[in-house]
Amino acid sequence: MSLVDxxxxxxxxxxxxxxxxxxxxxxxxREKNRGIWQTYSWADYHALVRDFALGLASLGFTRGEKLSxxxxxxxxxxxxxxxxxxxxxxxxxxxxxxxxxxLVYVLNHAEVSVVVAEDQEQVDKILSxxxxxxxxxxxxxxxxxxxxxxxxxxxxxxxxxxVEAGRAFGRGQAGFFEAELxxxxxDDVAMIAYTSGTTGNPKGAMLTHRNLITIxxxxxxxxxxxxxxxxxxxxxxxxxxxxxxxxxVGLVVGTTANCPESPETVQRDLRELGPSGxxxxxxxxxxxxxxxxxxxDDATPLKRWVYERFRRIAEQVELARSEGRPVPAGQxxxxxxxxxxxxxxxxDQLGLRHARTCYxxxxxxxxxxxxxxxxxxxxLKQVYGATExxxxxxxxxxREADPNSVGRTLPGINVRVDDRGEVLVNGxxxxxxxxxxxEITRETFTSDGWLKTGDAGFVDPRGHLxxxxxxxxxxxxxxxxxxxxxxxxxxxxxxxxxxxxVAFGDNQPFVAxxxxxxMTTVGTWAERRNLAYTSFMDLSRKPEVAQLVxxxxxxxxxxxxxxxxxxxxxxxxxxxxxxxxxMTRTRKVRRRFVAEKYAAVIExxxxxxxxxxxxxxxxxxxxxxATLESIIALxxxxxxxxxxxxx
Amino acid sequence: xxxxxxxxxxxxxxxxxxxxxxSKKFGGVTAVQDVSLEVPRxxxxxxIGPNGAGKTSxxxxxxxxxxxxxxxxxxxxNAITTLRPSQIAARGIARTFQNIALFxxxxxxxxxxxxxxxxxxxxxxxxxxYWGPARREEIAHRARCEEIxxxxxxxxxxxxxxxxxxxxxxxxxxxxxxxxxxPKVLLLDEPMGGMNQDEKEDMARYVLDVNIERGITVVLIExxxxxxxxxxxRVVVLxxxxxxxxxxxxxxxxxxxxxxxxxxxxxxxxxx
Numbered sequence: 001m002s003l004v005d006x007x008x009x010x011x012x013x014x015x016x017x018x019x020x021x022x023x024x025x026x027x028x029x030r031e032k033n034r035g036i037w038q039t040y041s042w043a044d045y046h047a048l049v050r051d052f053a054l055g056l057a058s059l060g061f062t063r064g065e066k067l068s069x070x071x072x073x074x075x076x077x078x079x080x081x082x083x084x085x086x087x088x089x090x091x092x093x094x095x096x097x098x099x100x101x102x103l104v105y106v107l108n109h110a111e112v113s114v115v116v117a118e119d120q121e122q123v124d125k126i127l128s129x130x131x132x133x134x135x136x137x138x139x140x141x142x143x144x145x146x147x148x149x150x151x152x153x154x155x156x157x158x159x160x161x162x163v164e165a166g167r168a169f170g171r172g173q174a175g176f177f178e179a180e181l182x183x184x185x186x187d188d189v190a191m192i193a194y195t196s197g198t199t200g201n202p203k204g205a206m207l208t209h210r211n212l213i214t215i216x217x218x219x220x221x222x223x224x225x226x227x228x229x230x231x232x233x234x235x236x237x238x239x240x241x242x243x244x245x246x247x248x249v250g251l252v253v254g255t256t257a258n259c260p261e262s263p264e265t266v267q268r269d270l271r272e273l274g275p276s277g278x279x280x281x282x283x284x285x286x287x288x289x290x291x292x293x294x295x296x297d298d299a300t301p302l303k304r305w306v307y308e309r310f311r312r313i314a315e316q317v318e319l320a321r322s323e324g325r326p327v328p329a330g331q332x333x334x335x336x337x338x339x340x341x342x343x344x345x346x347x348d349q350l351g352l353r354h355a356r357t358c359y360x361x362x363x364x365x366x367x368x369x370x371x372x373x374x375x376x377x378x379x380l381k382q383v384y385g386a387t388e389x390x391x392x393x394x395x396x397x398x399r400e401a402d403p404n405s406v407g408r409t410l411p412g413i414n415v416r417v418d419d420r421g422e423v424l425v426n427g428x429x430x431x432x433x434x435x436x437x438x439e440i441t442r443e444t445f446t447s448d449g450w451l452k453t454g455d456a457g458f459v460d461p462r463g464h465l466x467x468x469x470x471x472x473x474x475x476x477x478x479x480x481x482x483x484x485x486x487x488x489x490x491x492x493x494x495x496x497x498x499x500x501x502v503a504f505g506d507n508q509p510f511v512a513x514x515x516x517x518x519m520t521t522v523g524t525w526a527e528r529r530n531l532a533y534t535s536f537m538d539l540s541r542k543p544e545v546a547q548l549v550x551x552x553x554x555x556x557x558x559x560x561x562x563x564x565x566x567x568x569x570x571x572x573x574x575x576x577x578x579x580x581x582x583m584t585r586t587r588k589v590r591r592r593f594v595a596e597k598y599a600a601v602i603e604x605x606x607x608x609x610x611x612x613x614x615x616x617x618x619x620x621x622x623x624x625x626a627t628l629e630s631i632i633a634l635x636x637x638x639x640x641x642x643x644x645x646x647x
Numbered sequence: 648x649x650x651x652x653x654x655x656x657x658x659x660x661x662x663x664x665x666x667x668x669x670s671k672k673f674g675g676v677t678a679v680q681d682v683s684l685e686v687p688r689x690x691x692x693x694x695i696g697p698n699g700a701g702k703t704s705x706x707x708x709x710x711x712x713x714x715x716x717x718x719x720x721x722x723x724x725n726a727i728t729t730l731r732p733s734q735i736a737a738r739g740i741a742r743t744f745q746n747i748a749l750f751x752x753x754x755x756x757x758x759x760x761x762x763x764x765x766x767x768x769x770x771x772x773x774x775x776x777y778w779g780p781a782r783r784e785e786i787a788h789r790a791r792c793e794e795i796x797x798x799x800x801x802x803x804x805x806x807x808x809x810x811x812x813x814x815x816x817x818x819x820x821x822x823x824x825x826x827x828x829x830p831k832v833l834l835l836d837e838p839m840g841g842m843n844q845d846e847k848e849d850m851a852r853y854v855l856d857v858n859i860e861r862g863i864t865v866v867l868i869e870x871x872x873x874x875x876x877x878x879x880x881r882v883v884v885l886x887x888x889x890x891x892x893x894x895x896x897x898x899x900x901x902x903x904x905x906x907x908x909x910x911x912x913x914x915x916x917x918x919x
Binding site: 033034035036145146148149261262264265268 | 790793794796797798800802803805852856859860
C-alpha cells in the first residue's frame with residue numbers, strides 16, 4: 001500500500017507533518033554554515049514550513065498560486081517550496097544561472113506571484129526584470145547580506161520577517177495551517193518543473209504529489225534506502241531530480257538532506273559528510289576520476305607503484321565480475337590487500353566510504369571510467385529518467401551494473417518500445433501534463449496514454465533498457481546507414497581532451513563533428529609542451545592541438561562502425577554555452593539550434609573546404625549580445641569514395 | 648575648510664580620523680608636505696594622486712609605520728602620532744598593504760586568526776594547554792573568523808595555504824585579516840591593484856559592504872578612477888606630497904588644479 005492511498009500522507013507537506021510527529025528529533029536537513037553543520041530536525045523543519053506558510057498566507061498567497069525559488073540548495077528554499085505546497089500552491093524552481101529572457105519567460109508563463117531568492121545577487125536579477133513580471137507581487141530573500149538598502153522596496157521582505165508575520169497570523173487564526181494542509185490531495189500539482197528543452201521555449205511539466213511520492217517509494221524500495229541515511233543536496237533545485245532524490249525520498253523514507261556550504265566546497269563537504277549515496281552527472285564522476293589520477297601522479301614513486309599495481313588488479317577483478325567469470329583465488333587475495341592499501345583510502349578521499357549506492361545519469365559515462373569506480377568498490381550504477389516521468393524510470397540493480405544499459409524499470413513502472421524504436425512509459429510516475437500547453441501535452445502521449453520519452457532505445461535480452469539517442473535525432477547517412485549522433489558524440493567525449501562534440505551526418509555522405517576542447521586538460525597538455533596560449537580561442541587554434549584532437553578522434557574511430565567514423569572535424573573557438581542557447585541548462589546540446597547557427601560550417605564540411613568563416617552571436621551573462629567573426633580551420637578529409645560522389 | 652565640507656556631507660558626525668599639517672622628509676626628499684585631511688565617521692574617503700604623490704607615505708604615518716616630522720594625527724580625538732604600529736592597531740586602525748603581506752606558509756584561516764591577535768588575552772601556558780578560558784577564547788575568535796570567511800566568501804579556501812592562492816584571492820584574504828582586527832578605520836592600499844575587471848568588481852562590492860554593513864570607515868588608495876569615483880564619499884588629491892584638492896568625486900573631477908596635476912601633466916595621463 002502506497003502512502004498516497006492514505007489521506008494523512010497523500011501530499012509532501014502531509015508527510016512532513018507525519019515525520020515531525022514520528023521522528024521529531026531526528027535530522028531532516030542540515031546546512032553547513034560558518035564551517036559547522038547546523039541541523040534542522042523534522043520538528044524544526046515542520047515548524048519552519050508552518051510559520052513560513054502562514055507568513056505567505058498573511059501576504060495573500062492562496063491555493064493555486066505559484067512560488068519560485070532561485071538560489072543554491074538551502075533549507076530555507078526547501079521550506080519555502082514545501083510551504084507553498086502546504087497552502088495548495090505550486091512551486092516553480094528556476095535555475096539561478098538562467099539569463100534574463102529565460103527567467104522572464106518562465107516566471108510569466110507560470111504566473112509566479114512570489115519569488116524566494118537566496119541572496120542579493122538573485123534579488124537584483126529579479127528586481128531588474130520586475131517591470132516585465134506582471135504577476136510578481138513579493139520577493140523574499142534569505143541571506144540578509146547587502147540587503148539593508150532594499151527596505152525602500154515595499155514588495156521585498158526578508159525570510160525571518162515572513163516567518164515572524166506567519167507566527168502573528170497563526171496566533172490570530174488557530175487551525176488555519178492544519179485546515180489548508182488537509183485540503184491537499186495526492187493529485188494536486190506539487191511542482192512545475194520547466195524543462196530547458198532541446199527545442200523552443202521551456203515547457204512546464206506539472207508533477208503531482210502522487211508522482212513524487214510513488215517514485216520515491218519505488219526507488220527507496222528497490223535500492224534499500226533507509227531512514228537516517230545522509231544525502232548531499234548539491235544538484236540544482238530547478239532540476240527535478242533534486243525534488244525526487246532530496247525532497248521526495250527524504251520525506252517518504254526519512255533520510256537527511258545536507259546542503260553544502262557553497263558550490264565551491266562540495267567536494268570537501270562530501271568527504272566530511274561521507275553520505276550513504278550520491279547522485280551525480282557523468283561530468284562530476286569524470287572530475288573525481290581526474291582528481292584521483294592527478295593525485296596519483298603527484299605521489300612518491302613507491303606509492304605510485306603500489307597504486308598502479310593494485311589498480312590493475314582491480315581492473316582484472318572487475319572485468320571478470322562483469323563477465324560473470326569466477327575470480328581466481330590469487331586475485332581475490334590481492335584484491336583484499338588492495339582494499340586495505342588503495343581502494344578503501346581512495347573511496348575515503350572521495351567521500352564515498354559510506355556510500356552504499358552511487359548513481360550516474362543524464363548522459364552516458366565512459367565505460368573505462370564506469371569500470372574504474374566499480375573496480376574500486378564504489379557501487380556505481382546507471383539510472384535513467386525524464387522530467388515528465390518524475391526524473392526516474394529505470395535503475396541498474398546492484399549485481400547487474402554495466403556501462404551500456406540503464407537497468408531495469410523501477411517497481412510500478414512499465415516501459416515498452418514502439419515500432420519506431422521510441423521508449424514509452426506508463427506508471428504513477430508519469431506527469432499530469434505541461435502547464436497551459438494542452439496541445440503539446442496531447443502530442444506527448446500515445447493514443448492509449450503512454451508517455452513518449454523521445455528517446456530511442458531497446459530492451460536487451462536480460463530485460464535491461466538500453467538508450468541510444470534522442471529519437472528525433474536518429475537519422476540516416478546518404479547511403480542509408482542509420483546514424484545516431486549522440487552515440488558518436490558520447491564516444492568522442494570520452495576523450496579527456498574533448499569537452500563537447502556535435503556530430504553531423506543525417507542525409508550526408510559521411511560523419512563530421514564540431515569539437516569544443518576541454519580547456520583544463522588541453523591547457524595542461526599545452527603547458528607540459530611549453531606551448532604558450534592566452535585564451536580558449538587561442539588554444540583551440542593551435543595546429544598542435546588540432547593534431548592532438550585528431551589523434552583522439554582516430555582512437556575513437558577505431559571503436560566505431562566504419563560508417564559512423566568521424567571523417568572531418570573542426571575545433572570551435574568558443575565553448576558551447578547555455579547562455580547562447582546552444583545547450584540546455586543541464587548541458588545537453590540543442591542540436592537543431594546548433595545546426596542552424598553553424599549552417600555555414602556544415603556546408604563547408606561537405607563541400608571539402610579547408611576553412612570556414614563563421615559569424616557567431618554570443619551572449620554575455622547580463623544578456624548583452626555581441627557578434628564574433630572568425631575563420632576556423634577544418635581538419636580531415638572526406639573519404640575517397642564519397643569525395644568522388646561529391647565531385 | 649575640509650571640516651566644514653565633510654560635516655555637511657554626512658550630518659553632524661565628528662570626524663573619526665584627522666590628519667593635521669603632517670610632513671615627512673626622507674633625507675632631501677619631501678614625501679609629504681603639510682597635508683591635512685579629515686575622515687568623517689562611516690564614510691569611504693579615497694586618496695588619489697600620481698605615482699610618488701605621497702599616498703602610501705601618508706598611510707604609513709597614519710598606521711604608525713613612519714613617524715611624521717611635523718603635524719598631528721588623531722583617532723576619535725586622541726593623538727596617535729607617536730604611537731607604535733601595534734598600539735595603533737590595538738586602538739582600531741587596520742590596514743592592508745600594496746604588496747600583499749600575508750604569511751604565505753599559513754592557511755587562510757590561520758592568517759585571519761593572527762588578525763585577531765590584538766584581541767587575544769590568554770597567556771602562553773593556558774593557550775598551550777588549550778584549557779579553560781583559553782579554549783573558550785579560541786572558539787570565540789574562530790567564530791569571528793568564520794563570520795569573515797562567510798562575508799568574503801572564502802569558505803572553500805579555509806585550509807589552503809595563502810602562498811598557493813591567486814593574487815586577487817590573496818588581496819581578499821588580506822582584507823579579511825584586516826577585518827579580523829575589528830577595526831574602526833580600515834586603510835586599504837591599492838586593494839584592486841593588478842586585478843582583472845571581475846576581481847575589481849568583487850573587491851569594490853566587498854569594500855562597500857564593509858562600509859555599509861559593518862559600519863567601518865574606509866580610507867582607500869586606488870588608481871582605478873572608475874572604482875574611486877563610484878564608491879567614495881570624498882576624494883582627496885595629492886601631488887608631489889601636497890594636497891591639491893578635495894571634495895566629492897564630482898567636485899574633484901571638475902577641479903582645474905586636479906585635472907592639471909593629476910590627469911593632465913603626469914606621464915600616464917588621461918586614463919580617467
